[in-house]
Amino acid sequence: MDVAFENRKLEKRLCRLVGQAIDDYRMIEDGDRVMVCLSGGKDSHSLLDILMRLQRRAPARFELIAVNLDQKQPGFPAEVLPNYLQGLGIPFHIETQDTYSIVKQVIPEGKTMCSLCSRLRRGILYRVARELGATKIALGHHRDDILQTLLLNMFFGAKLKGMPPKLVSDNGEHVVIRPLAYVPEKDLIRWAQVRQFPIIPCTLCGSQDQLQRKQVGDLLREWDRRFPGRVANMLKALQNVVPSHLMDRELYDFVGVRANGRPDADGDHAFDAEELPMPQPFVATPDEDDAPPAAPAPERRVFALTPEG
Numbered sequence: 001m002d003v004a005f006e007n008r009k010l011e012k013r014l015c016r017l018v019g020q021a022i023d024d025y026r027m028i029e030d031g032d033r034v035m036v037c038l039s040g041g042k043d044s045h046s047l048l049d050i051l052m053r054l055q056r057r058a059p060a061r062f063e064l065i066a067v068n069l070d071q072k073q074p075g076f077p078a079e080v081l082p083n084y085l086q087g088l089g090i091p092f093h094i095e096t097q098d099t100y101s102i103v104k105q106v107i108p109e110g111k112t113m114c115s116l117c118s119r120l121r122r123g124i125l126y127r128v129a130r131e132l133g134a135t136k137i138a139l140g141h142h143r144d145d146i147l148q149t150l151l152l153n154m155f156f157g158a159k160l161k162g163m164p165p166k167l168v169s170d171n172g173e174h175v176v177i178r179p180l181a182y183v184p185e186k187d188l189i190r191w192a193q194v195r196q197f198p199i200i201p202c203t204l205c206g207s208q209d210q211l212q213r214k215q216v217g218d219l220l221r222e223w224d225r226r227f228p229g230r231v232a233n234m235l236k237a238l239q240n241v242v243p244s245h246l247m248d249r250e251l252y253d254f255v256g257v258r259a260n261g262r263p264d265a266d267g268d269h270a271f272d273a274e275e276l277p278m279p280q281p282f283v284a285t286p287d288e289d290d291a292p293p294a295a296p297a298p299e300r301r302v303f304a305l306t307p308e309g
């Protein structure tokens, strides 16, 4: 196998998927100042890396500023990210706030700390974004994070709710974007190895993996391995919602349903089972397995350039 060729293909695929997501949801526009939240994990490193590549080639002019929050977790290697970011030559800001001590004081030993920790982190990042004049906050959640959240919300929250590619923050002040929304996690794992990012482990806080999230993640990985295309289709389904065939009375006016005499292929099919495409023997190239969702074509493509450069 030609490793350099495979790596180049991976880089192109990442640029294509990220560029397409940015275009589909108008995540970044001319003149934006994008604050990239860099935790030091593989996902946020990849996000910054790919956005820098797109910044060089996309016609839109936008600024990137990397922000890391040093939460004073024991053993956090405070010099790693500043050294790395200086080497990249990108504007950055390190915010130091000892949320670790607060969380340890408030949460009883053995209980999960993540919810308070992430609430504190969110508030700090919003403040930093305001101070830096950021117009967008970019987070490193990827396709598999979105699908895990969808399943967790169904199983435990009784809601059909994933993770938005772009939404106003809960305090109403910022636009939060997830440019890796189309990217499978396995690509980010490989890209982190290729690029040799200085990864900071996410276990420094001592918090255990959230068991339910881990179980759902394992389920998705198993499906992806055994049934190629299934997980990619789940993401496409999030872009292809049929409110009349769900049961949310807010989304569809079931009360007002009346027969109107006009045939409609999308009407009720009574006893007919849903016609599903026959499963095909899987012959896709590795790229096609992760083909991005079929979003409606936007009027103007800016980022989804063929990344030949």
Ligand code: SF4
Pocket (backbone or CB within 6 Å): 113, 114, 115, 117, 118, 202, 205, 206, 207
């Ligand atoms: S894993 Fe640790 S750092 Fe991450 S949210 Fe949970 S408590 Fe905070």
